[in-house]
Amino acid sequence: MKILATIYKEFLLLVRDPGGMALLFLMPLALVIVMALIQDAPFRDYQEIKLDVLFVNQDKDSLGIKIKESFKATPNINLIERNDTNVVRSLVNTGRFKAAIILPPHASQTLRQNSDELINQVLSNTGLSDKRSGALKIEKIRIRILFDPVIKANYKQVLSGAIEKMVTGVQAEWIIDELQNQLSENKPKIKKVKLDLSGLIEIQQNNESEKNTAGLELNSVQHNVPAWSMFAMFFILFPLAGNYIKEREEGSLLRLRLISGTQLPVVSGKFIFYWGICLVQFVLMMMVGIYIMPLLGLKSLTYGNNVGGIILTAVSVAIAATGFGTLVAVYFKTPQQALSFGSISVVILSAIGGVWVPVYVMPGILQHISNFSPLNWGLESFNDLFLRDAGTQLVLPNLTKLIVFGATTLTISIFINKSRTVS
């Protein structure tokens, strides 16, 4: 009954504190929305590269035409043709375009000559032709790609890879063409075949999930909603510590200390109440992810099929967040100490936990350290459930860590509170 009374008292204190309500519910929602919107572009960079690329076709022949056709079929690159190399250079080095491709004059002719050379060499070596003798004469075709210096390395890789793939494809086609020409020379009955080399190899990309269902790509919403939800849940320490220290300063906590047998109910009642608040925060932020994000032009949050696992994870994160908040509230004696330490520690834990940027883009040492952040345990679990459609068993180790963390911090809080009752 004492615990229930404390929970009810905390409820009354909260509903009569509009500022506190806003801090607990509106601010986290605003945070999730703002962060998802801000990080939408960087996440698209990672996964949905769409580049406007200038193209100077000095070749004006079949290779240039092939490159243009190939890029038309490439969803991530939009080729814009220009004639003047100097203008193109200026557009790139002023940052108005991120890249430009310059195909040199006579590139098609050179490529054809190179193909002829190669085929002649092969055929003469095998005795099928006597057209050539002597060293192979290959003239390199120098296709230049100009990059804006600020362009990310992965853009460069994507563009270079795409051009190389196209030119190699054209070259292969022409080599086969030339081979057919040579072999059919003086044999008018042999009909040349047109070979489509593009269908020989198919690369399938699947986002793997535990249940062999189609996993999801990490996008801004999928990352930011769980990440900042956890961040906000850990910021429960603000109202929790603020409220606790205020009660201490006002004297009501002293009165409670003077009442027999109230230490456990007071601390655990607060813990349960704020734990419940964390869960409400989580539900609200999930709702924002599912229903509000699409209204803002973002993707809707997809949460997989393991609702039970999500509930367990939210419960575990809430236990860890509230336990940590309780410890900060009990340990520090002034609001300044508690709130300074609390905010900085949550920011650090969230940063190393992968809330700000995904852990896999962090330096190795930080990736190792992130294993010790409760926010990382929670975020990894949410990623497993949301993106990989994982079963509860997969996230259980992280949930255990969260619960142990929460239980440990709560136990220490009760111990500190009790030790300060009698000194």
Added chain:
Amino acid sequence: MSNAIVQIDNVTKRYRGLQQPAVSQLSLQITEGSVFGLLGPNGAGKSTLVMMMCGLLRPDAGSISVLGQSVSNNGDDIRKHIGVAPQEIALFPTLTAYENLFYFGRMYGLDSAIIKDRIEYYLRTFDLLEKGRRRVQTFSGGMKRRLNLIAALLHHPKLIILDEPTSGVDVQSRNMILDFLTQLASQKTTIIYSSHFLAEAERICTHLAILDLGKMVVQGAPKWVLEKNPGSHDLEQLFIKLTGKNIRD
């Protein structure tokens, strides 16, 4: 004395880092039904002594027993029978008077029906019944002080410790509080009354002790104490005589 509610023997308490003990070799007895005035300038050791009586501070030396039990071993049991009204208004400002009292009643372990009865009784006694559903933050200083006192009485303690219970209240509220305390003492409830208002102490205390720098300066019935110190016509004169005129912080 057989009916001693509080028995303090040679108690010393020194806070870490301080050379001067807060309480030094102090002994006193408080008998059942008495109103015991615990007087002294700032830093005299009154609050430390009260905290030790409630079991929230452990003495470095000596012993304290309350209601026949050693505080060191039975602090939690003893606190069930003690009601403390701290000097601070130890209430939740955004809760109503009723909600505050109901919460503290619950924390004392009382049943809902009993709490309701007692809340009504005390709110009526202290002329707060009509304001019971108002938030404490809207109360005047006197109303808050009365409510602060009620919160210490809900569980009908055998020993009530009041720290400056009339601080910041008007004459009417003060009169009401003092009358109530006198009535309570007549029903065998023991009251420890710590105050800087010496005229009040003289009016309601059956016994008193003046502490200074952690030591007992004088103790006894007010009349007896004044007789033993000729030249002082009232407690205030005696207080200044015994503790000096220097400002204490």
